[in-house]
Amino acid sequence: MTTLRELLNIEIPLIQAPMAGVQGAALAVAVCNAGALGSLPCAMLTPETMRQELLRLTAQTPRPYNVNFFCHAPPEPDAQREAAWRETLAPYYREFGIDPAGIPAGPGRAPFSAAAAEVLEAFRPPVVSFHFGLPDDALLARVRSWGAKVLASATTVEEGRWLARRGVDAVIAQGVEAGGHRGMFLTDDLSTQVGTLPLVRQLVKALDRPVIAAGGIADAQGVAAAMVLGAAGVQVGTAYLLCPEATTSEIHRRALRSEAARHTALTNVFTGRPARGIVNRVMRELGPICPTAPAFPLATGAIAPLRAKAESLGSGDFTPLWAGQDASGCREVGAAELTRELARGCA
Incomplete structure (x- = not known):
């Protein structure tokens, strides 16, 4: 061979x-x-x-x-499933003062x-x-x-x-x-x-x-x-x-350096498809496999403003901190x- x-x-x-x-x-x-x-x-x-x-x-x-x-295969948008996903995320929108009506849908x-x-x-x-x-x-x-x-x-x-x-x-x-x-x-x-x-x-x-x-x-x-x-x-x-050539964010780097990196799980809350990342707040509270998350990659749009708001405050609570089981x-x-x-x- x-x-x-x-x-x-x-x-x-x-x-x-x-x-x-x-x-x-x-x-x-x-x-x-x-x-x-x-x-x-x-x-x-x-x-x-x-x-x-x-x-x-x-x-x-x-x-x-x-x-x-x-x-x-790109999925067909499903208005009912998108509405259910946004309802799941509604407490977080209220917490951060985000109007879900202004969030565009779309694949990432x-x-x-x-x-x-x-x-x-x-x-x-x-x-x-x-x-x-x-x-x-x-x-x-x-x-x-x-x-x-x-x-x-x-x-x-x-x-x-x-x-x-x-x-x-x-x-x-x-x-x-x-x-x-x-x-x-x-x-x-x-x-x-x-x-x-x-x-x-x-x-x-x-x-x-x-x-x-x-x-x-x-x-x-x-x-x-x-x-x-x-x-x-x-x-x-x-x-x-953690290599300098990577564009890994400081929030992500900080998580990789921490004890939290030892706990990873498969989750669909960030994109709609199972992916392994460091367990954070949204993964703990919603799943990590959440039945209301739309099909990949349509889950991304609704969670994106939560990620942006949390990151602006220095938090990775809504960020996909992708990592394998051994960091x-x-x-x-x-x-x-x-x-x-x-x-x-x-x-």
């Missing part, structure tokens, strides 16, 4: 997880120049912003890089599209990764026509097999420990979600292509453990959140140094 180094043309079989909202090109550049695969999250970028970030990235590194997209994240592909075509990125499945066949064929390697996240063996049948070059085994959004796409049943190490073991046995371990990997020892179980490489996200690897060192430290587990 082709190694991950050979497949992606990298020196270190390590991928910096794409983390929308807490990074731009700078973090990806630092990781690429250290010999691993840096990633640029694009799900929250407009086509023009994406183009600008790709210009920054490609101007600062000649090495392979990854661009990442979501592949969710967009799936991969022809418009995004149009921007990418000029750059022909070496690696493109997807979350929540894959785009339609025509869009996927367009990505492959550039010679890009295609990666995608699986949270179960069934998802891994589904991705393999559609020809992905490598599968990212996203264990339940991982921070941020669950990549699950064949089921909504959270009881199907398993830990990184058993998932890696199962996918390695089930698939005929490289498996990349993701979730709860915070240091070189964690990297080594995944490799012993057959992972071709690892994807690490949370450990990079112990978070260190305020350069991303290149952290990458080299993690690489010690790849031997």
